[in-house]
Amino acid sequence: MNHRFERTGPLTELGSYPQWAQDLVDACEATRQAVIGHELWDLMREVRLGRYGTRDFMAGIWPVIERFPAYMARNLLKTQYGRSPGDNLARRWLVRNIRVEQNHADYWLNWAEGAGVAREEVLYGPRAEGTQALADWCEEVSHHDSLAAGIIATNYAVEGATGEWSRLIYDSASYAQSLPAQTRAQSLRWLQLHAAYDDTHPWEALEIVCTLKGTAPVADEVDHLIECVRRSYIGMRILADRCVGRTRVYGIVNGAAA
Known part of the structure; x- marks a missing residue:
């Protein structure tokens, strides 16, 4: 039986993908909501996170930002041109996008500086306990x-x-206005790129995975992919928890930690 997957519907509609992929997205939804509904984003939007939380955020996610091209490169090494349609699709996509991620690292440092966190603190400063979990997991899954x-x-x-x-x-207009006017556009560049309403990267990644796995992978394989997605979300939530925790410890006074 031919279980090959070829997308025929729109890229950004879940119904265009096999039922197992739709079930995967549904199974991970509660864990995803714990990330995107986290209070950290409201604190940032309202300029109430404070300097300790802001520093932990900028420095804590930096290892993921800095290593993201390496995660993609490790996955590229797993491909073999001509072995399968999924390999070919993944190879082309990864080669095209790895270089783009280097620019994102520069934009992150610009954002940190605009938010009052020195570049040296992001690169070399201590990181709040627990914020390394996401970077460690991304390294593990990409390598092994x-x-x-x-x-x-x-x-x-x-x-x-x-x-x-x-x-x-x-x-958030309030957040944008909290950044220095003279470097505001530069500081917001990372957010602007990642907040793009027509960003297709996650959908393209899902298409690659479905092309690799076909329309009817075995249940154990799907369960493993679900666990991988959940672990990524959990790592993100732990990092967000640590940033908010520091803000709670030190308190907030007029948008700055006391």
């Missing part, structure tokens, strides 16, 4: 797991949820 697992954990789960929380912050 399958091509499908690596892509669904990073390019689908991490990029997808990031696009949603980025949009929440980018759409």
